Amino acid sequence: MKNSAARFSTQLFLPTLPREPVFPSTRYQGSKLKIADWIWENIRDLHFEIALDAFGGTGAVSHLLKRQSKTVFYNDVLVFNYLIGLALIENHRVTLTESDIAWLLDTHTQVRYQDFIQQTFADIFFTDEENRWLDHVVGNIRALDDKYKQALAYFALFQACIAKRPYNLFHRRNLYLRTAEVERTFGNKTTWDTPFEEHFRNYIAEANAGVFDNGKPNVATQSDVFEIEGEFDLVYVDPPYVSADGVGVDYLDFYHFLEGIADYEHWADRIDHRLKHKGLIHSRSVWCDKNKIHDAFDRLFAKFRNSILVVSYRSNGIPSVGELTFLLQKYKGSVLEAERTDYQYVLSRKASQEVLLIAR
Ligand SMILES: C[S@@+](CC[C@H](N)C(=O)[O-])C[C@H]1O[C@@H](n2cnc3c(N)ncnc32)[C@H](O)[C@@H]1O
Structure with a gap:
């Protein structure tokens, strides 16, 4: 009893070491x-x-x-x-807590879920099940009212989308590269096939570890x-x-899918339907x-x-x-x-x- 009390008091007085912020991993071009x-x-x-x-x-x-x-x-x-x-x-x-993450992955009666990605991007970048997951989580992220929590969740979602893409880009309609039963000499099929939820959770943890205050505005x-x-x-x-x-x-061509998620409400009006990969209408920079x-x-x-x-x-x-x-x-x-x-x-x-x- 005496020993455990002593242990407890030592723990109480241990100083908390400042955490070293770490920038998250990324596959952005x-x-x-x-x-x-x-x-x-x-x-x-x-x-x-x-x-x-x-x-x-x-x-x-x-x-x-x-x-x-x-x-x-x-x-x-x-x-x-x-x-x-x-x-x-x-x-x-601001960071995302475990209960924020649970909320982001859950279904809520007050959220109006849409099916835009499922309807528009079938067989283009992700499977039907993955597109359904994306529409759902985007619905939840848009319902968050703290702009920093929302931005952290978007960050994790974008990195998850990039990680699951061949070449880490959205410039071609090439879901078949992931799904075809062929011998591969390139790419990382394990990363592509890791469920969205797992990537999402990992990138949230990485994003949280990158948040810090340097005392400047x-x-x-x-x-x-x-x-x-x-x-x-x-x-x-x-x-x-x-x-x-x-x-x-052309960054907008490489990452139009993420730009669309970030502007989900207007995405439908911005798509160039002549393009097989459903990129966004834009002029050459x-x-x-x-x-x-x-x-x-x-x-x-x-x-x-x-x-x-x-x-x-x-x-x-x-x-x-x-x-x-x-x-x-x-x-x-x-x-x-x-x-x-x-x-x-x-x-x-x-x-x-x-x-x-x-x-x-
Ligand atoms: C080479 S990347 C920058 C990479 C960055 N230094 C990093 O470490 O991630 C170029 C960036 O310029 C942005 N960009 C392109 N045209 C731009 C413009 N007219 N004004 C501001 N940013 C632009 C792209 O969206 C892209 O993210």
């Missing part, structure tokens, strides 16, 4: 999660307090800057990405980069990439057009000429690194280039390195 530490090594000595991550994507770089106690403005043009920024950058303390916005307002000490630029043969990454991208970079650098500019790039894109440096020199006195040697790429035929341009 172009995420800088794996090179975030290398980026930090190259910018840590710059004097800045307020940073804009103008093409935020997964928020991996924003989260890095948040961990370094900067005031972070996260931005992305796509709504589904903005929700990720809301969940992990702007949000300081961080903000997430959803805006075209040219519409962003405000003054920033440093602007981090990581736009879609146009390869040497002129092919640009300047960031995917090899004939317009030089001008886009020029306008962007002019817009943020009063900030330190940090540009993530690959060594064999359009424009070339030399052309980008030339454009930066129009507005900034000093342009430094850091190149990261990635041995995997060096050995591949299309050798291409991660580059960071730092302009002051």
Whole structure:
């Protein structure tokens, strides 16, 4: 009895160690999660307090800057990405509890469930049963009234959808790649066939572990980069990439399904029904057009000429690194280039390195 009382009192006085926030895993195309530490090594000595991550994507770089106690403005043009920024950058303390998760997976009389995904996307990306699960959980997420809990749940849902897709994309109608009884030389059938609920729970746990307060008023916005307002000490630029043969990454085409979930109410009006994969109607972005991208970079650098500019790039894109440096020199006195040697790429035929341009 005496012993157990002593044990109890020791436990009471043990200090709680602060938890180290960890950015969740992601399979999003172009995420800088794996090179975030290398980026930090190259910018840590710059004097800045307020940073804009103008093409935020997964928020991996924003989260890095948040961990370094900067005031972070996260931005992305796509709504589904903005929700990720809301969940992990702007949000300081809200997490999803076990009872929230149970509620999200349950059925409620007050929720008006729809069957839009089941009706529209049969045999395209997921099985009928999975589409039913998606419509149901989207109905529940939309009924949440705390915007941060809602954003965390969307985050977990988006990552689950990405994990269950061949190539982790939505650019082709190719459910058959998952379901056909064939010998496979690629892909991860176990991950594809893991039930949505299991992925969803895992990503909620990862998202919860990424939530923390750095004591700064961080903000997430959803805006075209040219519409962003405000003054920033440093602007981090990581736009879609146009390869040497002129092919640009069209993020809305790759991830239209997630953008549709994020705008479920208007999704039906936005679908281009001529497309087999039911993508969204949209015009071609300047960031995917090899004939317009030089001008886009020029306008962007002019817009943020009063900030330190940090540009993530690959060594064999359009424009070339030399052309980008030339454009930066129009507005900034000093342009430094850091190149990261990635041995995997060096050995591949299309050798291409991660580059960071730092302009002051
Ligand atoms: C290369 S990714 C950024 C990846 C990000 N740094 C990360 O680590 O996840 C480019 C991002 O730019 C966004 N984007 C594309 N056009 C944009 C625009 N006009 N304004 C703002 N963001 C845009 C895309 O939605 C995409 O998430």
